[in-house]
Amino acid sequence: MSKGNAAKRIEVVSLRMVREKTSLLYPNRVIRSPKDAADLFRQFIGDLDRETFCIMCLDTKNQPTAMHQVSTGSLNASIVHPREVFKLSILSNSSSLVCCHNHPSGQPDPSPEDVEITERLRDSGCLLGIELLDHIILGDGMFVSMKERGLM
Secondary structure: OOHHHOOOOOOOOOOOOOOOOOOOOOOOOOOOOHHHHHHHHHHHHOOOOOOEEEEEEEOOOOOEEEEEEEEEOOOOOOOOOHHHHHHHHHHOOOOEEEEEEEOOOOOOOOOHHHHHHHHHHHHHHHHHOOEEEEEEEEOOOOEEEOOOOOOO
16 A cells, blocks of 8 residues: 555444433333423422433333433523434433423523424434424423423
8 A cells, every 4th residue: 555545444433321320210100291291300400500401211101211411501501402312312212202401590481492493303303213292491480391382
């Protein structure tokens, strides 16, 4: 080989999902309503002062199998990309998922950006065969289901 055509080294990689040391107990076992999802997300997210975007992976019986914090943003925004959202869903063999983020302002009304990312995630999920069931926005003691509002 000439000096200009040196062989390229290609890394061999593997991908593993790592289980965190913490877990949540969920006595209901099945997500039956947006309130069920909101209650579990509130337990997972807590009262953070930054906008945090999370997902809940579900099996074919709507039983939560995994929860994941996708991103933490600023006081009023969080950057979310479908690639990051569906990475754990695929590794968890999810049938469907529910997304959630908090509004540290306390007002859970969806912004135009919330509607846009929900549409992108819904469309991405359709391509992958992982249905986005809902996008929950948490506020102070209340929540909004974008599905119930007809925004997805």
